[in-house]
Amino acid sequence: xxxxxxxxxxxxxxxxxxxxxxTILKVGAVCAExxxxxxxxxxxxxxxxxLDELSHxxxxxxxxxxxxxxxxxxxxxxxxxxxxxxxxxxxxFLSPLAFPENPYHHLVKDYKLMSTGLNDPVLDAxxxxxxxxxxxxxxxxxxxxxxxxxxxxxxALPESMEVFFQRLETEPLxxxxxxxxxxxxxxxxxxxxxxGTG
Numbered sequence: 424x425x426x427x428x429x430x431x432x433x434x435x436x437x438x439x440x441x442x443x444x445x446t447i448l449k450v451g452a453v454c455a456e457x458x459x460x461x462x463x464x465x466x467x468x469x470x471x472x473x474l475d476e477l478s479h480x481x482x483x484x485x486x487x488x489x490x491x492x493x494x495x496x497x498x499x500x501x502x503x504x505x506x507x508x509x510x511x512x513x514x515x516f517l518s519p520l521a522f523p524e525n526p527y528h529h530l531v532k533d534y535k536l537m538s539t540g541l542n543d544p545v546l547d548a549x550x551x552x553x554x555x556x557x558x559x560x561x562x563x564x565x566x567x568x569x570x571x572x573x574x575x576x577x578x579a580l581p582e583s584m585e586v587f588f589q590r591l592e593t594e595p596l597x598x599x600x601x602x603x604x605x606x607x608x609x610x611x612x613x614x615x616x617x618x619g620t621g
Contacts, residue, residue, distance in 0.1 A: 434485040435483070437452050437548055438551070457477060478504075485511075510585075518558065536554070
C-alpha cells in the first residue's frame, strides 16, 4: 500500500458542516498528523489562515463529496485559498467505481460518511481517508487486471482527479483524443486518391 501511504501523507483531509444557506458551521482538517477543528463563531480570517497553513505541504485535498459540496462553498467565500488549486480526491466519486456491486461501502450511506460521532468533521475527514484506502486497494488490483479500464476512470472523472490516477500508474494517462485518434486512423476507411485530372 505504498501508493496510498504516500498520497495520504501529502493530502489535506477536509470536511465541512454547513447550514442550508452555505454558512460554515464546523470545519475539520487534517494534514501530516496536524489536526484542526473550528466551530461556533470563528472569524472570517481564522478559517482561511488555518486551511492555508495546513495545506502548505499538501499535494491533494481529500474528502467525501468535496466537489459538489465543500469546495464550491469554500471557493465562493474564500476564492484565494491554496487548497482551491490542489488536485481533488473525492471518495464519493470513487465509491461506485471501486465497489460497483455495492456502491454504498460500509462507511457510506446515502452519499454521506457513516460517523460514530455527532457531526464531527475531523472524524468524517479521517473516515474518508479510511474509505480511500479501501478504494485504492481495489484500484491497485485493477491496475494489473485491467489497466485500460483504470485509465478510462482517470479520464471519465472530473479533471481535478486525474492526477490521482496518474499516481497509480508508472506512466501518464494517455489523452482521450490521442487514444481515439490512433484508433480512428487504424480503422477508418481511407478516401481513395484521385488517379487523374480533368
